[in-house]
Amino acid sequence: MDPAGERVTESVEAQGHSYAAARLRLLTEEAQSGPPRRAALARLTDQWLADLAADAARATGAGGWALLAVGGYGRGELSPRSDLDLVLLHEPGDAKGSVSALADRLWYPVWDLGLALDHSVRTPAEARKTAADDLKVQLGLLDARHLAGDAAMTAGLRSAVLADWRNQAPQRLPALHELCTERAERQGELSYLLEPDLKEARGGLRDATTLRAVAASWLADAPREGLEEARTRLLDARDALHLVTGRATDRLALQEQDQVAAALGLLDADTLLRQVYEAARRIAYASDVTWREVDRVLRSRAARPRRRGLLGRGRTAGAAPPPERVPxxxxxxxxxxxxxxxxxxxxxxxxxxxxxxxxxxxxxxxxxxxxxxxxxxxxxxxxxxxxxxxxxxxxxxxxxxxxxxxxxxxxxxxxxxxxxxIPDWERVRCRPQRNAVHRFTVDRHLVEAAVQAAGLTRRVHRPDLLLTAALLHDIGKGWPGDHSEAGEVIARDVAARIGFGPADVDTLALLVRHHLLLIDTATRRDLDDPETIRTVAETVRDTSTLELLAALTEADALATGPAAWSTWRASLLADLVGRVAGALDTGALPESADSEPTAEEERLAIEAARTGGPVLALHAYTEEEAEGEARQQALGVELLLAVPDRPHLVARAAGVLALHRLTVRAADLRAFDPIGEGPVALLSWRVSAEYGALPEAARLRADLARAFDGSLDIEARLAEREAAYPRRRGITPPPPRVTVAPGHTSQTATVLEVRAHDAPGLLHRIGLALASTSVTVRSARISTLGSNAVDAFYVVGKDGNPLPDARAAEVARQVEAALR
Known part of the structure; x- marks a missing residue:
């Protein structure tokens, strides 16, 4: 080697040693960490590479070139073990091989120091074409930053790539969204993983970078509040992970979490995970909002040309009509x-x-x-x-x-x-569960349990208690000690806070305290031992609580993960529940027909019997008036309706209420003969207006009269309203379920229990279905609990007696089929 070459080599080696020493000092300084250290490391690397490139250019005589940092390095963020993502741009043509020689003198010193390098050598046209063909390359170039050489060449490529990105955004962004979705399916959600990938999992650093790219397209922008803080927190965690492991890894493994927490000055691994989860949720939520906005903008653009041909007079060409707003x-x-x-x-x-x-x-x-x-x-x-x-x-x-x-x-x-x-939610929010059986954090598990419970509401008489218990059953995990015992105290306080009555508060507290009782007993105790059954029966007290606890047990297991629920566990639980139910005394449902009418009810019934027409009265409810069981229903207006008994009474009355957008929260139906001239049906409805304003009593009375005399086509009117406000989306609720209550429930009627998803006109459809079976509804108990209708109808046959078992079962099947 000639003396000049030796001097260049010595200079390169000296620069490398100097850079390596400065880099080591920077990474081991405890006083500097986080964004300042990443920025300082990027500046140090910039200077080293710029000097290296200048020496290489002098030695090779290369001209017309530029060195660019792209990706994370382009953003000026270097973690301790990050790759150096570099692009060497050059003018077309390299007859003398000077660019190739320049590249060798750049890449080899980097490799000699053991640094990871991702590099490419391209002309600006080649870089642009590669970006057009490869979305990931294009994303990296969006963060391109000039390091050395011809700054104008760098600026030209940056401008061209950004312009291409904005012009191609309608095609590129859907492809980018698909990549993000596929990656999330592979890597999972960062905010729920015990060993998350800080970069690739949903809500990780890759998604944060994607949001920058979407913003650069000018089509949509992410909600910025808290987003940069979340990204910084994940970058800080990755820095500490690199330093602890000495490896370029993004996987936060269990065995390294305590060390990473200590490196960040945090109390323990749980504190670390909670901070990481909070950051990931912020990024994931911002991503969801942003992609919805992208979809909205693209749909609007796609629809705009079609609107031009349909413009009304006075509208500007190409202008979109006001967006439809459906109540x-x-x-x-x-x-x-x-x-x-x-x-x-x-x-x-x-x-x-x-x-x-x-x-x-x-x-x-x-x-x-x-x-x-x-x-x-x-x-x-x-x-x-x-x-x-x-x-x-x-x-x-x-x-x-x-x-x-x-x-x-x-x-x-x-x-x-x-x-x-719910202030107590703060203690379980983002709280990790160090149990491989659990898929989610404590708070998400509670929400998932409610999701699973929503599919089980047809099994229970009080779906509102089941759903609330599912949301609260692990609320005690934010406190020291046994989480079931702590949870009982918290659940009692929360239940009272949100307005449940004393009896329901006691039931919810019991469900939370003993939410593990059934599964633990079913899998760990001898079910043939009478003491086992007696102990469980004494704890749950009655069959109503037993059915709630059984449904909560299943919802909890399904929300935990596949390992927590199986056919075998389900069979053991069913066996235990069946044995305990057999050991419990079941209570009978009260029948409203046996209760005495109030003075007002009797007055209305007498007037209806004399006039032959519907007579009604409206009363507003206040909080003070609602006591006991009535507190479980929404407050609003009580509608008392008296009308001579006739076929299809329930269906027609309920249909009119649906037409007036009145939601039935609770209802009683009774019949008695006030003046000895035939039975009068007395319906007591507790209703609330779907959109606030209540209808006028006179208009409501007129529509009821038309419904009863057959001049109002309720089905057609309901169909018209449904067509005017179609529900294009919505949940898929569990199917309706109609069962026959045990024979001891009533001695004078057959009780049909209907559980279904509440919807406008549901009670009308139930009434029609019952009428089609030729049974007579003697009395009814109607209640709406959340989105669930839980109704009991006391029906008799044409002879006025309870239905035979086979006939009752057939009626239940017919009504259920009609509701499906």
Missing amino acids: LAEGVVEQEGEAVLALAAKPDRDPVLPLRAAAAAAQAGLPLSLHAVRRLAAAARPLPVPWPAEAREQLVTLLGAGESTVPVWEALEAEGLVTRL
């Missing part, structure tokens, strides 16, 4: 695929609005818009304690929506509304 609930509408607040909604005057909006969105299978959630978080007044009945009802409705509950709950949680509603 969902009072103060909540659907617009462009999201649940948003109505223009007239007043969050500062309506403390129930956050829960009503969430319930309406989940029931419709829609996301709750970011703007709506933030407006609710900023303006909504706190709920009074105890909650009004409507608030409790809306919470149960939200929990009963099944899978669509999860994204709506996440939206509420992202803006702090969940902990505002």
